[in-house]
Amino acid sequence: MDLLGRLQSHPLFATFKPEALAEAVRLGAAATYEPGEVCIHHDQAGDVFGILISGRLEAIRDHGTPQAAHLGYIEPGECFGEMSMLTGNPTTADVVACEKSEAVVFLQEAISPVIAVNPEAVRFLARLIAQRLAPKPEPSRAAPRPAIPYSLGAVGPMRILAVSCRRRDVRYAYFDTTSESAQAWGSVGGLGGHEAIHIHRTAAGEKRGAVAPATHEAAIEAALAALAAKDGGVIARTTDLSAIGHCVRHGGVRFNGPAVIDDAVKAEIRRLVALAPYDNPHNLAGIEACRKFAPGVPQVAVFDTAFHLTMPQAACRYALPNDLAHEPDLRRYGFHGISHEGAARAAAARLGLSFDALRIITCHLGEGASLAAIDHGRSVDTTMGFTPLEGLVMATRPGDVDAGLILHLVRDRGLAADDLYRRLFTESGLLGLSGVSGDVLEVMEAANKGDARAILALQVFCQRAKKHLSAYIGLLGGADAIVFTGGVGENSPGVRARICQGLDWMGIVLDEDLNRGVQAARGVTEPLSVRGGAVAPSPHAKIGARGKAAEISAPHSRARILVVTSDEEHTIARHTVQALSHARVTQVMRQKERPIPVGISAHHVHLTQEHVEALFGRGRTLTWHADLTQPGQYACKEQVNLIGPKGRIDRVRVLGPVRPESQVEIARTEEFKLGVDAPIRHSGDLDGTPGIQLEGPSGCVRLARGVICAMRHIHMSPEDAMAFAVRDRDVVRIRVPGERSLIFGDVVVRVHPEFRLDMHIDTDEANAAELGADAVGYLDSIQQRAKA
Numbered sequence: 001m002d003l004l005g006r007l008q009s010h011p012l013f014a015t016f017k018p019e020a021l022a023e024a025v026r027l028g029a030a031a032t033y034e035p036g037e038v039c040i041h042h043d044q045a046g047d048v049f050g051i052l053i054s055g056r057l058e059a060i061r062d063h064g065t066p067q068a069a070h071l072g073y074i075e076p077g078e079c080f081g082e083m084s085m086l087t088g089n090p091t092t093a094d095v096v097a098c099e100k101s102e103a104v105v106f107l108q109e110a111i112s113p114v115i116a117v118n119p120e121a122v123r124f125l126a127r128l129i130a131q132r133l134a135p136k137p138e139p140s141r142a143a144p145r146p147a148i149p150y151s152l153g154a155v156g157p158m159r160i161l162a163v164s165c166r167r168r169d170v171r172y173a174y175f176d177t178t179s180e181s182a183q184a185w186g187s188v189g190g191l192g193g194h195e196a197i198h199i200h201r202t203a204a205g206e207k208r209g210a211v212a213p214a215t216h217e218a219a220i221e222a223a224l225a226a227l228a229a230k231d232g233g234v235i236a237r238t239t240d241l242s243a244i245g246h247c248v249r250h251g252g253v254r255f256n257g258p259a260v261i262d263d264a265v266k267a268e269i270r271r272l273v274a275l276a277p278y279d280n281p282h283n284l285a286g287i288e289a290c291r292k293f294a295p296g297v298p299q300v301a302v303f304d305t306a307f308h309l310t311m312p313q314a315a316c317r318y319a320l321p322n323d324l325a326h327e328p329d330l331r332r333y334g335f336h337g338i339s340h341e342g343a344a345r346a347a348a349a350r351l352g353l354s355f356d357a358l359r360i361i362t363c364h365l366g367e368g369a370s371l372a373a374i375d376h377g378r379s380v381d382t383t384m385g386f387t388p389l390e391g392l393v394m395a396t397r398p399g400d401v402d403a404g405l406i407l408h409l410v411r412d413r414g415l416a417a418d419d420l421y422r423r424l425f426t427e428s429g430l431l432g433l434s435g436v437s438g439d440v441l442e443v444m445e446a447a448n449k450g451d452a453r454a455i456l457a458l459q460v461f462c463q464r465a466k467k468h469l470s471a472y473i474g475l476l477g478g479a480d481a482i483v484f485t486g487g488v489g490e491n492s493p494g495v496r497a498r499i500c501q502g503l504d505w506m507g508i509v510l511d512e513d514l515n516r517g518v519q520a521a522r523g524v525t526e527p528l529s530v531r532g533g534a535v536a537p538s539p540h541a542k543i544g545a546r547g548k549a550a551e552i553s554a555p556h557s558r559a560r561i562l563v564v565t566s567d568e569e570h571t572i573a574r575h576t577v578q579a580l581s582h583a584r585v586t587q588v589m590r591q592k593e594r595p596i597p598v599g600i601s602a603h604h605v606h607l608t609q610e611h612v613e614a615l616f617g618r619g620r621t622l623t624w625h626a627d628l629t630q631p632g633q634y635a636c637k638e639q640v641n642l643i644g645p646k647g648r649i650d651r652v653r654v655l656g657p658v659r660p661e662s663q664v665e666i667a668r669t670e671e672f673k674l675g676v677d678a679p680i681r682h683s684g685d686l687d688g689t690p691g692i693q694l695e696g697p698s699g700c701v702r703l704a705r706g707v708i709c710a711m712r713h714i715h716m717s718p719e720d721a722m723a724f725a726v727r728d729r730d731v732v733r734i735r736v737p738g739e740r741s742l743i744f745g746d747v748v749v750r751v752h753p754e755f756r757l758d759m760h761i762d763t764d765e766a767n768a769a770e771l772g773a774d775a776v777g778y779l780d781s782i783q784q785r786a787k788a
Helices: 003-008 018-027 082-087 108-116 119-133 216-227 263-274 280-293 306-310 337-351 403-411 417-426 429-434 440-448 452-476 486-491 493-500 512-517 568-592 609-616 668-674 718-724 763-769
Strands: 029-033 038-040 048-054 057-061 069-074 094-097 101-107 159-165 169-176 184-189 196-202 205-211 243-248 299-303 359-365 369-375 378-382 481-485 529-531 534-536 549-551 560-564 596-601 604-606 624-627 634-643 648-656 663-665 692-696 699-703 707-710 713-716 731-736 742-751 758-762 776-784
Touching: 003 018, 003 048, 003 101, 018 101, 018 108, 048 108, 082 108, 082 119, 082 718, 101 108, 108 119, 108 568, 108 718, 119 718, 159 216, 159 280, 159 568, 169 216, 169 568, 184 216, 196 216, 205 216, 216 280, 243 280, 243 568, 263 280, 280 299, 299 568, 306 337, 306 378, 337 359, 337 369, 337 378, 337 481, 337 549, 337 560, 337 568, 359 452, 359 486, 369 452, 378 452, 403 417, 429 440, 429 452, 440 452, 440 486, 440 493, 452 493, 481 486, 486 493, 486 560, 493 512, 568 718, 568 776, 596 763, 604 634, 609 634, 609 692, 609 699, 648 668, 668 707, 707 758, 713 718, 718 742, 742 776, 758 763
Parallel strands: 159 243, 243 299, 359 481, 481 560, 596 758, 604 648, 663 707, 713 742
Antiparallel strands: 029 101, 038 094, 048 101, 057 069, 057 094, 159 169, 169 184, 184 196, 196 205, 359 369, 369 378, 529 534, 549 560, 596 776, 604 663, 624 634, 634 648, 634 692, 692 699, 713 758, 731 742, 731 776
């Protein structure tokens, strides 16, 4: 097929300059479909955009079943896959060839930045999408999103190496993104000792060897050499790698997502060494070693703290004197974010539900241990804090300890601060309590033999975990899923049973047989044992599947309980792919430099017609008062009073038109006045939200749910979204210039043909940033893709 000729003659590409057209030709691929062949399968991630050249395609819902329904035909010259380019959602129907057909197909992530810089192409697709969306749905209502497979999400074949450089070992996994599973993985353990041991695995088998000197640089060199070995290697040379992703323990408050590594990123990682002295230096050593042995290969930092930066102020602040409490570095950060996010996403995929529609509590129990409370895709609390010492009892760390005890040991017992720091990190926890080991499985063996210290150690470990698990169920208002991961969480049925025991009344019920039958296999042995201060491989961990999930809850358990084998390298690889893809979209955004009006949204209420009549009188309809920025939306003359458990807010404006469900949007400062804790949510996402009483001139209405703090968001038309190379529900960062120039993160993109370009923030955010009515912002960068 003559791709150049075909594309030149199509209206989408008709105005492309020669270099842009050449890039489109490079990205496109000719595809031939035989009669009856399924070109796009429903419920698969919508990654493909295509143009039909010849033949005929049919869109069919429930294809191959008695309920099959014809949705329409795709004729030569027409496009397919453009809706998922806008929404990021999986397709809802099969696209089937009616006769032998030819098409040019593109990966959406690759072609969308190319289209975005051509205004005529943007307008063409925007018109097409507007036609597809007719008749139009309620624009301000948040529709539930289908489950999306937990995948790497690469825009094409990529060779990704995921690396985790820790104090005493290096772990790595190699991914060719044509497959979701690692093609090679390994570890180099015993670093810092006399000799390190390298274990390298591929489908062909396992190889072991010594590494000397036992340094991180030598470990990286050995790993790269094994990957590029002439005998059994998976790449020809290290420079064939598309990118290397690194786990970086501490990213501070600056990094709320992965970052392509440059000198500025390395400088920030180095600055944060004081907050992570046992981790960040080794992470940097791995980065420098990869630069040396794989020169020119892009590197990406994936921060273990980034996932928890969505925690609200109430969760991340310490109750310190004011001059200390407001220092940006003196706060709770949380760790294990890579594991918590990966396990939660894998569990959601296993349940067939959307990650951002669930309340999940993840229990990472390994050498380190922490719990995280995840509400609709956002970490809202975690047990670790300023350092990885806080929270649960761990292998060699104590978890929660009264600060007064630490002061007593330094001031009254004369312990040197450096010595105490070392002992808290390496001699405490299970090892200190039991005197046997830091490995839970070995402590259990000792307890089974009647060792009193080992029995106490297990009781303290499980009680601390149960206490935090129970607290998080209360914090979330219930849980949809409890997820165990990490070496202990995966391999110790006894620990899982002890933690869940007695929580039946909270809706957590284990199936004892299923729980006993799950002892998750591992791809690389989890280093759990601690002997003589050195980490050694646990003899109990098994070799096998990675990133798999098994359910262990009883049928009548309200919360689904799962065990997920840890696969942090997959999450690192996934974020590495995202960072490279985001860099291209960010480039398009910054080229546009188009101002976006910033609207300040005060508290308001949306009502159903039933509630309008209950509050204002039978037969009453909403009365127009003033138009809002979005077409069809208006402020009403009607006002209501909000009555909460603690206080009230009077004369709150009702916005029209009526909605399918009533909803109240308030600012953070108003939560305290009313006495409610409103979660940050998309408009219309009301599951698990608190209720409130509404008072009108003709009566009162008690809402069982519906009070939220709305997420920052931007309204865009399809044409705006195409021009910025973003899609519905992408999360972006917005730069607002001025005397107090700042960047707003966690801004959600909302796309609909009736929307007008406009950003909405609440009054608290506007006051804090000192923004006026004429404020504008600029798209700075992309933070998260909608399907990611």
